Amino acid sequence: MKELWREASKVGRGLWYVDKQYCALCGAEKGPICMTCRTKYLRSDLRRCGRCGKLVQSEKLYCLDCAAGRGPKQLDQVTAWGHYSGKLKEFIQTVKFKAQPRLIREISRPFSDWAISQLPAVDGIVAVPMHKTRLAERGFNQAEVIASALHWELGLPILPGVDRIEPRSSQVLLSRQERLHNLKGIFVVRQPEYYQGRTVWIIDDVTTTGATFEAVAGVLRESGVRAIYGLCLAAGLEKKLVPLSD
Template sequence: MSGSIFSLWQDIKDLARSLLYDKESACLLCETHVSGGQVFCDDCKQTYFRPDLNRCSHCGKLLESQHTECEDCVAGRGPKGMEQAVAWGHYTGAWREFIQNVKFKSQPYLLKQLGPPLGDFALRHLPPPHWIVPVPLHDERLGERGFNQAAAMASLLHWELGIPLWEGLHRVQPTAPQVGLSRKERLHNLESVFQIVSSSRGLKQIQGARVWLIDDVTTTGATLEHCAKVLKRGGAAQVYGLVLAAGLEKGQKKDYSASEFGVIIGSDRRESVTIF
């Protein structure tokens, strides 16, 4: 068979395979073979996205216990001003590395495959919104990085789900890095940082609206809290946070039945995460 005929035959076979069989690809995190349009292999889904675990009904943190709220939110230390936040995955290992590569190594193109699975997760955990709103970057940071990862995520969801973007939320002041700060310090660091800068038409659009507020990672929830407060002051009725990753609270082994006697038995271990 001549080279040109063989090449044509290969092209025909490739076309037939693309039409008749599942597309073959590799897991986005470990490069294991996956098929059927899957983005992650089964092992990575279980390791990093933990579909078997509850999410805190308030801050979105993953919970190994059967509780519906994490200890921070029960104690009043969780984000305020939102109806709910939910994290897709656990900020650890290859998923953490993926998120950091997107943000710090200027690789936003890595996000493009996340549209379908992230959209599916969001619709299963949050009520459909009128608008999708990304957490904004200050112009200085945007100039340094070249893109806003939250805006890239919001754009993915816009195209995947057909939900419009609302871009009237702005970060009007630069802030010091949040790493190493307590929740109280983070809240103070973000005072007066976010504002609505929009036309009268834009303000009218947000009145009474349900909003998905999008960011990549949450730790204390301080950023989501400040953004939610500004959106509600601007007229939004409900704000729901959606992030790629958050921390995981280890299983609590407490005997709450003994609490009436002032006794709590067992231990509580929580895993902390760092966001840059």
């Protein structure tokens, strides 16, 4: 009976309190994201690089990579909610590797509010697709779960018809150039009619080199997409700063 009650109260908490009471990242009170985690990981005090989304530490700055011409080519802008470290990194890894997609629900409101404050509203959103073999292993595509949260909160349509046709080999040890090359030809737009003249957000969980965003954006451009913005939960932090080049 005790067990049953514990389970029932867990369900009750899930239904009523989970969005408001506890921080989704550290479990402290005063969620959905507590002040400590906001300060440490979301860094709203820091500007994002206007091209690649990395967090930079001053106004009117691009990160070093973008200033040197190594930024996104196919995207108008990439932006990230927070810094990929600590509890935010743990949260994203728990979602992905411990099969907890429902946790995304706990951050859907603050993440969506932030997204619409950073990027122009668009005709639709596209989740970075996962190859069907990987999808079968994991059971869900975290980018799709995040896209669903944005759809639910902001009412933006989810655009179909982009597929990943090659499974991804491990990218961990590759340079950005190698990653870009490695990702060539692995995405395809099956239904280009959805994309001609449209504006879209591409959604992923994390960006490191931006190579995945570039590869998806490349095929969307070929299908006639007019403006493309990349949006993810977390990106790296740029430490070296350079002045705005234009």
